[in-house]
Amino acid sequence: MSENFSVLKKCPLFAGISGSDFNPLITCLSGKLRRCSKDETIIFEGDAPGAVGIVLSGSVRVTKDDYFGNRNIISEIGAGGIFAEAVVCAQAEASPVSVTAAEETEVMLTGYSKIVTSCSSACGFHNRLVMNMLQVLGQKNLSLVDKLEHLTKRSTREKVLSYLSEQAKRAGSDSFIIPFNRQELADYLSVERSALSAELSKMQSDGIIRFRKNRFELIGK
Amino acid sequence: MSENFSVLKKCPLFAGISGSDFNPLITCLSGKLRRCSKDETIIFEGDAPGAVGIVLSGSVRVTKDDYFGNRNIISEIGAGGIFAEAVVCAQAEASPVSVTAAEETEVMLTGYSKIVTSCSSACGFHNRLVMNMLQVLGQKNLSLVDKLEHLTKRSTREKVLSYLSEQAKRAGSDSFIIPFNRQELADYLSVERSALSAELSKMQSDGIIRFRKNRFELIGK
DNA sequence: TTATTTCCGTTGTTATTCCAACTGATTTAT
DNA sequence: ATAAATCAGTTGGAATAACAACGGAAATAA
Numbered sequence: 185m186s187e188n189f190s191v192l193k194k195c196p197l198f199a200g201i202s203g204s205d206f207n208p209l210i211t212c213l214s215g216k217l218r219r220c221s222k223d224e225t226i227i228f229e230g231d232a233p234g235a236v237g238i239v240l241s242g243s244v245r246v247t248k249d250d251y252f253g254n255r256n257i258i259s260e261i262g263a264g265g266i267f268a269e270a271v272v273c274a275q276a277e278a279s280p281v282s283v284t285a286a287e288e289t290e291v292m293l294t295g296y297s298k299i300v301t302s303c304s305s306a307c308g309f310h311n312r313l314v315m316n317m318l319q320v321l322g323q324k325n326l327s328l329v330d331k332l333e334h335l336t337k338r339s340t341r342e343k344v345l346s347y348l349s350e351q352a353k354r355a356g357s358d359s360f361i362i363p364f365n366r367q368e369l370a371d372y373l374s375v376e377r378s379a380l381s382a383e384l385s386k387m388q389s390d391g392i393i394r395f396r397k398n399r400f401e402l403i404g405k
Numbered sequence: 406m407s408e409n410f411s412v413l414k415k416c417p418l419f420a421g422i423s424g425s426d427f428n429p430l431i432t433c434l435s436g437k438l439r440r441c442s443k444d445e446t447i448i449f450e451g452d453a454p455g456a457v458g459i460v461l462s463g464s465v466r467v468t469k470d471d472y473f474g475n476r477n478i479i480s481e482i483g484a485g486g487i488f489a490e491a492v493v494c495a496q497a498e499a500s501p502v503s504v505t506a507a508e509e510t511e512v513m514l515t516g517y518s519k520i521v522t523s524c525s526s527a528c529g530f531h532n533r534l535v536m537n538m539l540q541v542l543g544q545k546n547l548s549l550v551d552k553l554e555h556l557t558k559r560s561t562r563e564k565v566l567s568y569l570s571e572q573a574k575r576a577g578s579d580s581f582i583i584p585f586n587r588q589e590l591a592d593y594l595s596v597e598r599s600a601l602s603a604e605l606s607k608m609q610s611d612g613i614i615r616f617r618k619n620r621f622e623l624i625g626k
Numbered sequence: 627t628t629a630t631t632t633c634c635g636t637t638g639t640t641a642t643t644c645c646a647a648c649t650g651a652t653t654t655a656t
Numbered sequence: 657a658t659a660a661a662t663c664a665g666t667t668g669g670a671a672t673a674a675c676a677a678c679g680g681a682a683a684t685a686a
Contacts, residue, residue, distance in 0.1 A: 248550075248554060248557075250557075250558075256553075256554075256557045258550065258553060269543070270542075270543045270546035270547060270550075271543065271547065272543070273539045273540055273542060273543030273546075274540060274543030274544040274546065274547050275540060275543070276543075276544075276547060280547060280550055280551070281550060300536070300539070314535055314539070315521070317539060318494045318521070318535070318538060318539065318542065319494055319495060319496060321491075321494060321539065321542040321543060321546065322490070322491045322492065322493070322494030322495030322496070322497075322542060323495040323497075324546060325491035325494075325495065325542065325545060325546055325549065326491060326492065326495050326497060326501060328546065328549040328550070328553065329469075329479065329501055329502060329549070330501070331553065332477075332479060332549065332552065332553060332556065333469060333477075335553065335556040335557065335595070336469075336471075336477045336556065336595040337471075338595070338643085338644075338672090339671095339672070339673085340672085340673070365632095365633070365634090366633070366634060366635090367633080367634090374556070374557040374558075374559070375673080375674090376673065376674055376675075377633095377634085378634090378635080378636080378637095378674085378675080378676090379672090379673055379674070379675095381634060381635050381636080382635075382636070382637090382673095383673095384634095384635090385635065385636085559642090559673085559674075560641095560642070560643085561642080561643075586662095586663070586664085587663070587664060587665090588663080588664090596643080596644090597643070597644055597645075598663095598664085599644085599645080599646090599664090599665080599666080599667095600642085600643060600644070600645095602664060602665050602666080603665075603666070603667090605664095605665090606665065606666085618664095
């Protein structure tokens, strides 16, 4: 467990909580650990909201499938990220999305009240936790707006450019690695895989991007 | 001002705060009132985050325009709803969206710290406010996921059906009124207005919906 | 290594959307 | 009441995406 502490310290949910205060907090939260193999589902669409999840290692995907097996990837959450917090905070009756491990992954599941309610013990950091939770929720909101922006674009090329631009911005560099293979990127941008491949090729021959596998480069001007 | 109180009492942000506790709370928040005429912009994309907005009367639109004037409507917020809370909570540097009055509208603008920080006075309801804020943020998250679902649909018909189904669910009835005219619905679903009109007509002649102006009816089998 | 599976790019056909332009209807302003 | 402006539906042609199917490359398993 101790090797997970370094991840938790980088988790935005625990930002601003200093080293010596850390152990009692984690003890107080007392989450359950779960180890998942690739493609294992952690939360099924329709499940009653339970705990808030924290990714300790690996990564998870938030997805939604339509009635005919078309998978749509809503977001990708890496180590240190949290999931299911929105459903829990909203006090929804059922989760509108599924969460599955994108690779070998370890998660911690913690009850909402443990995070949000001041406990009777000496652990006095819940207020900070709540503030952090507000920030995380706000940021997720903005991320969803980012994704919305990609999807509102009419053509595949525009969608791809919108996505790649955002990734470049995040990476702080024109060259970056994306966390998706082609099929997954297609599922994320809601386009056909073959059309995506074709468009990527065209964009490369047009000289506006370069790529090899999952490494992409935007060619400025 | 007193006629606004009834709206504020229905505002989810103030849920669970009883009548007698209400006045001191509102006094404590001491928001600025602003009256906006139709199409007046309250927040410009790129603005530094300031206050959290509460719609007292009328309604506002959250929008984002791309570089060539294509407007996209992200959401519609009626009386009692709040806006700009995500940007503020996320502590973002700039708002990624604009907010404009959809009609003659009155809003209250309140500093984030006023809502979230316990004040020195006897006003002890901030904790409840924060919990409510978590819930509102969570629900907005789920709303964005709903909208994402519409946009991931490939055809105009599917997008329309996805949207109308959600509206019917919200209304709790197969017959309901939507808050958009045709152009606005097109901007919301990210399709062509003319294509939208054509598809609506087809869907009606196919016998799966009926509509007149902004009133729609889903015809279940 | 060999076999198997997964992944990715390509192509041609079909289906849909986008776009522009026009008309009639409704609403708003004078 | 009349004029002007906005809104909604329709149509035809141009552009684009979806779909299906294939082949080769790369990764994985045996």
